[in-house]
Amino acid sequence: MKGLAVLGSPHNNGNNAKILKRVITGLKEAKPELELDYLQIKDLKIEPCLACYNCKKKQGCIIDDDMIDIYSKLDQADLILLASPIYFNTVTAQLKALIDRCQALWANKFILQKPLIDTEKKRIGAFISTAGEPLSEDSFKYVVGTLDLFFKGADTEYYDNFFVPNIDNKSVTEQSNVLQEAEDWGKKLAEQLSD
Numbered sequence: 001m002k003g004l005a006v007l008g009s010p011h012n013n014g015n016n017a018k019i020l021k022r023v024i025t026g027l028k029e030a031k032p033e034l035e036l037d038y039l040q041i042k043d044l045k046i047e048p049c050l051a052c053y054n055c056k057k058k059q060g061c062i063i064d065d066d067m068i069d070i071y072s073k074l075d076q077a078d079l080i081l082l083a084s085p086i087y088f089n090t091v092t093a094q095l096k097a098l099i100d101r102c103q104a105l106w107a108n109k110f111i112l113q114k115p116l117i118d119t120e121k122k123r124i125g126a127f128i129s130t131a132g133e134p135l136s137e138d139s140f141k142y143v144v145g146t147l148d149l150f151f152k153g154a155d156t157e158y159y160d161n162f163f164v165p166n167i168d169n170k171s172v173t174e175q176s177n178v179l180q181e182a183e184d185w186g187k188k189l190a191e192q193l194s195d
């Protein structure tokens, strides 16, 4: 059983990193056999999509960077876990580059009809996010639309979100229970993974 966790924050030890690590603690506790790849977006080279549409003519993406390896990790993953702070109501630009490059998954599958990933495989997707501002109607309203399309493109069931607002006023370590809740949420996620 495999998992792919991507930290989309440029802060390798910020709030999203802390939440993601505790979610992984919960996951590992409930499913010790889970082999999890932990990627930090800041360490990766992912060019933005060029909209060249070579992916309509040829399997994969012509840009030769870390995304090539990520396509195969997405293919093999039973669980895809993304974490990102809210930037202008959506994910960070770095994570958005990864998401946009998944246009190749969509075009390979629906236009070329040669899917790059196994479209029959059961995958569960989940999303962690923090917003700097106090909770409002808009805090996480727009980002879920982006994640919804990403998970659809990766033939993954969008299972759940873990959202924490007001993080610029009270960091994750100052908000009581959040990290414990993150660990419990990780255990709940693990229960969704079939043996």
Ligand SMILES: Cc1cc2nc3c(=O)[nH]c(=O)nc-3n(C[C@H](O)[C@H](O)[C@H](O)COP(=O)(O)O)c2cc1C
Residues within 6 Å of the ligand: 009, 010, 011, 014, 015, 016, 017, 084, 085, 086, 087, 088, 089, 090, 130, 131, 132, 133, 134, 139, 167, 168
């Ligand atoms: C470029 C930029 C844009 C941001 N846009 C928003 C926003 O639209 N809404 C919001 O609530 N917070 C916004 N923030 C605050 C971040 O969401 C907050 O600092 C972040 O969740 C902290 O996560 P981290 O510690 O994992 O980096 C923004 C911060 C930056 C740097």
